[in-house]
Amino acid sequence: MGLVPAVQINRARRMPVLVEDIMQLLCSVSEERKMKAAVKHSGKGALVTGAVAFVGGLVGGPPGIAVGGAVGGLLGAWMTSGQFKPVPQILMELxxxxxxxxxxxxxxxxxxxxxxxxxxxxxxxxxxxxxxxQLLAMLVNYVNKELRAEIKYGD
Incomplete structure (x- = not known):
């Protein structure tokens, strides 16, 4: 009976260190592989697309909406592409x-x-x-699914 509380106390004391240890491990593994991720800002791109299409509609009527939507879509895609950040930085900002x-x-x-x-x-x-x-596969899966980001390796 006396061992159970001691084990629980040790685990309780260890828990904050465990989180820091594991996060350091994940940062080290992703840094070793030079992993970067581009978190897509689709909301920003959609807002730009909609705004340019709206202005196009005001200026040119129905054809202006089509032209504005196309131009806005290109502008929105350009604005949100290629914003890669190191995965360790992303992990520590979570x-x-x-x-x-x-x-x-x-x-x-x-x-x-x-x-x-x-x-x-x-x-x-x-x-x-x-x-x-195994850790890399878990990280890639997390970044892709949870953060909806694209992974890139190397510089």
Missing amino acids: PRSEQQKLVDKATAIVRHLEWTDAVQLVTLVMGSEVLQQ
């Missing part, structure tokens, strides 16, 4: 609740490892191509 989602998924992958700090965890994972691939 709200705590989103970071916790990532930590939960990553913990499932590295649960069999024992570590005392982020440096040791990163070293253990970087020594295993299999673990790196």
Whole structure:
């Protein structure tokens, strides 16, 4: 009976460090592969498209709406493309609740490892191509589905 509370206390104390350790690990793995992501600002592009189409309609009637929509669509697409940010930066800017989602998924992958700090965890994972691939696949899936972003590797 005496061991159960001690284990729970240790886990409770370890939890904030665990989140930081896992986030550091995810940043290290994504930085190693030079991962960048372009978060698409589709709302901004849609707003520009609609505004230009509206102005086109005011100026040129129905044909102006068509021309304004086409020009606005091109302008909106141009404005929102190519805005790549390093994935580690994106991860650290996530709200705590989103970071916790990532930590939960990553913990499932590295649960069999024992570590005392982020440096040791990163070293253990970087020594295993299999673990790196599993974490990268999880990260790519998260970035694509949850953030609706496109991934690019390298400079």
